[in-house]
Amino acid sequence: MVDVRDGLRYTRTHEWVRVEGDIAVVGVTDFAQSELGDITYLELPEPGTKVTQGESMGVIESVKAASDIYAPTSGEVVEANKAVIETPELVNKSPYDDAWLVKIRMSSPDELTQLMDAEAYRKYLAETAAMA
Amino acid sequence: MSLKVTPLIEQHRALGARFIEFAGWLMPVQYEGIVAEHLAVRSRAGLFDLGHMGQLAVRGRDARAFLQFVTPNDVDSLQPGRAQYSMLLYPTGGVVDDIMIYLRPDREEYLVVVNASNTDKDFQWLLEQCSHHPEWVVEVEDISNRTGMLAIQGPLAERILQRVTESDLSTVRSFAAIQTRVAEVPTLVARTGYTGEDGFELYFPIEATVSLWNRLLEVGRGDGLVPVGLGARDTLRLEACLPLYGNELSPEITPLEAQLDWVVKFQKGNFLGREALERQLQEGVPRKLVGFELVERGGIPRHGYEVQLAGRRIGYVTSGTSSPTLGKTIGLALIERAAVGIGREFEVIIRGRPVRAHQVRTPFYRRPRRRIDKGVES
Numbered sequence: 353m354v355d356v357r358d359g360l361r362y363t364r365t366h367e368w369v370r371v372e373g374d375i376a377v378v379g380v381t382d383f384a385q386s387e388l389g390d391i392t393y394l395e396l397p398e399p400g401t402k403v404t405q406g407e408s409m410g411v412i413e414s415v416k417a418a419s420d421i422y423a424p425t426s427g428e429v430v431e432a433n434k435a436v437i438e439t440p441e442l443v444n445k446s447p448y449d450d451a452w453l454v455k456i457r458m459s460s461p462d463e464l465t466q467l468m469d470a471e472a473y474r475k476y477l478a479e480t481a482a483m484a
Numbered sequence: 485m486s487l488k489v490t491p492l493i494e495q496h497r498a499l500g501a502r503f504i505e506f507a508g509w510l511m512p513v514q515y516e517g518i519v520a521e522h523l524a525v526r527s528r529a530g531l532f533d534l535g536h537m538g539q540l541a542v543r544g545r546d547a548r549a550f551l552q553f554v555t556p557n558d559v560d561s562l563q564p565g566r567a568q569y570s571m572l573l574y575p576t577g578g579v580v581d582d583i584m585i586y587l588r589p590d591r592e593e594y595l596v597v598v599n600a601s602n603t604d605k606d607f608q609w610l611l612e613q614c615s616h617h618p619e620w621v622v623e624v625e626d627i628s629n630r631t632g633m634l635a636i637q638g639p640l641a642e643r644i645l646q647r648v649t650e651s652d653l654s655t656v657r658s659f660a661a662i663q664t665r666v667a668e669v670p671t672l673v674a675r676t677g678y679t680g681e682d683g684f685e686l687y688f689p690i691e692a693t694v695s696l697w698n699r700l701l702e703v704g705r706g707d708g709l710v711p712v713g714l715g716a717r718d719t720l721r722l723e724a725c726l727p728l729y730g731n732e733l734s735p736e737i738t739p740l741e742a743q744l745d746w747v748v749k750f751q752k753g754n755f756l757g758r759e760a761l762e763r764q765l766q767e768g769v770p771r772k773l774v775g776f777e778l779v780e781r782g783g784i785p786r787h788g789y790e791v792q793l794a795g796r797r798i799g800y801v802t803s804g805t806s807s808p809t810l811g812k813t814i815g816l817a818l819i820e821r822a823a824v825g826i827g828r829e830f831e832v833i834i835r836g837r838p839v840r841a842h843q844v845r846t847p848f849y850r851r852p853r854r855r856i857d858k859g860v861e862s
Binding site: 389390392393395411413415416418444 | 502513514517518519715719781782783784786805806808813835
């Protein structure tokens, strides 16, 4: 069973957000990592990069396929996780903790209301699975 | 068009497989994970459902002469109970399919094993060649629907398979095949495979597929035998530089370009594609398949990605992956002959960005050879 953490916000493209003041810590969900399989490569935005909600800000690649990583909220990237770039398989092992991807200083925190909470994301996953 | 499934579809589901569509079949791409399955085959053993592969029987008085004409390798040198890697070629020298030919140990019949995606095409192609030579007494039959196929591959494959096999497997050499019984099922057991490891491919009546699969997993569990999907089958074969039809081989690529010169035996006499290949040999191949490694990060070079030298296109990637055994990003590319050379660099364009690579010796992976202690080299 895939892990969905309470207290996080989720996108339909399977990113999660943990809010720490005006900073959004962003990663990909357990569902995303299990769908992709063995992650081998990450391309993340450099600190200073301006990102826009819903637009691609990076790439996550596994042996099977490459996917875009979408910004769950607009703002400026203040940090990218060097450890996960060096060791992409961290995403498979610890998608919600060690393998956070970037920290974004939010320019419009109101955007977060458009994201799902854990309950809604669980429902969304169940619907996605039913359609597959 | 609905997808075809093998007799093992329910077993795969119960094992938690993820599925992909491959050549019109719904096949398991992975169970536990591609990397874990890959490493299991390199260090222990893996079991593969190959029910999607095609099997053709070629028999009749002129079967040998017929195969000698439609393939570039030397069928005359193929002894009973032996296997030969070969191809079907167009008169242009391009590849209809790459195939494995077994001369059955117990009867005068050739078993031709073909790629799933090409089974119908190959069968029609062979029938057409027959029709051009009415003087030949030869029968070609598609026996895919009644032939089951599994592979067990890895350093512990022999030990595991031996537990349920009547005959002594240690005497079966590489590229040899015996007719025996595996878990009571009459089976052609061949020491062949597509992983770069020691191992076996099994051919048997299709009704026995489920019971053989279950029995092998059961007797192999203690040795760490795991089911392996098409994902790891691809990474395993690529590390060993075994070609994949549609990637390294196609109607537009000749065996001489694909580093498979050794398959083409010009001295054997006439065969389909010979003239074109001879011409290519004289003129020199315009492009060649080379192995490469990325020398910087940039993602996985995938099939079809452009290869450039100083901003100019010199070819394309045929296959690429992140190599679980080597921990490097590797690939094969078909490039202009003038750019070929071990150590020489080029760029692979990954998502619009040039990523540096250099050419390396192939295969990327060669298994440690077992000591020759029984006079048998595996």
